[in-house]
Amino acid sequence: MNAVRRIAVAVTLAALAGISAPSAFAAAAAPDDAPFLKAIHQGNLAEIQAGEDAGKNAKATCVKTVGATLVRDHRKLDTDVKALARKLGVSLPSGPSQEQKEALAAVQSKAGTSGYDGAWLTTEDKGHVETIKLIDHEIDSGSNSQVKAAARAARPIVEDHLDMIRDCKAELNPS
Template sequence: MIAVRRIAAATMLAALAGISAPSAYAAAPAADDAPFLKAIHQGNLAEIAAGQSARKNATAACVKSVGVTLVRDHRKLDVGVKALAAELHVPLSASPSAAQEKAMTAMQASVGTSAYNTDWLTAEAKSHEDTLALIDGEIAKGGNAEVKAAARGARPVVAKHLELIRACEARVKQS
């Protein structure tokens, strides 16, 4: 039963990554893989919350649009992360990290002001840059082939988000 679930998780992650399924018998997570899974999951939760906030509170159309994209894509990415973490017996938090929660709370202070759009975009640019660094570290130094494949699959999605955020920043500055 465990092997069947591992194959299903590996296949799902491979589909997200756009690659062929890795071996169902990949090694257990290396010491540095579990923290990656935990951090990337919390990042997904934070991005989903940030996207929902943008959809609700932004005044710029591009910020709302980027928010919709973040919610959709990070939910999709998190399905794979949760499945892989379950198969590798890595416990995941039910909420973003304390630092992420603090940043989201700080962002709420600008809701209803003209600063919200730029504050949100600045925070999201930083968050996505940090996530790309985390992903690149996993790709370079991760020990589990399935976790590394998931990181490789997530990288273009997160990079595309950063491009969307930067383009939106330029539009908001022009207005």
């Protein structure tokens, strides 16, 4: 039985049993979309930490500005992700992934040097490109309409961040 049919059956059975459809739908759909919610949550946490770090260690004004924007926007995005995960019964990790922690540590090791801003921007560029791919995959392949809607809503924000990062890179390294 495919996922859509399982969801329809769960919602129908829940309605017959007097259970609210959203809770039955959440239980049926969450496993397919849980990895996305977990990854996006970890990404938000990593971006908040990276943005805060840029506020402390960046030399260039544009890096500090991008960092502050990331903190503000990823806090808002993460509030939405946590609410949706709670609604769907998805447990979220408590912090960034090991890979994200290592990437931030590598950038932090350059704090106080002329290499910090460039390393920060390069790491952020890569992270935002990967996040857009993850979002696009969820939009194309996700099974829960609420999670797909959240991914569609987040995409332009992440895309704007990538544009800001690249504009800052160009400002610091004009060709």
